[in-house]
Amino acid sequence: MNEEQLATTAKALAHPARVRIVRLLAAQNECRGHDVFAGLPLAQSTISQHLRVLKDAGVILSHAIGTSMVYCLNKPVLEEFVNALGEIASDAATCDPGQGESR
Numbered sequence: 001m002n003e004e005q006l007a008t009t010a011k012a013l014a015h016p017a018r019v020r021i022v023r024l025l026a027a028q029n030e031c032r033g034h035d036v037f038a039g040l041p042l043a044q045s046t047i048s049q050h051l052r053v054l055k056d057a058g059v060i061l062s063h064a065i066g067t068s069m070v071y072c073l074n075k076p077v078l079e080e081f082v083n084a085l086g087e088i089a090s091d092a093a094t095c096d097p098g099q100g101e102s103r
Contacts (some may be wrong), residue, residue: 001084017042021054031070061073
């Protein structure tokens with residue numbers, strides 16, 4: 001995952017409501033939109049906006065069934081994200097907060 005994709009995914013996941021949506025979708029193979037709306041204490045328009053951000057980032061996928069939208073996680077994107085963060089963490093130098101300037 002390149003830096004731009006990593007940043008886009010991180011930004012999409014950087015909101016508590018979107019993290020809740022991801023957790024909700026992780027618990028099942030697919031989830032109809034009305035189930036997502038029922039699972040969160042937010043306005044439908046707000047949830048729709050959060051779903052759009054996640055979809056634009058590639059974190060979730062959607063398709064229509066009749067008049068309903070069905071959502072699911074794009075697991076390979078999440079796995080790439082986790083792997084990219086793991087590489088950063090494993091390559092990171094250890095910080096010694098006792099040395100240098102304090103914050």
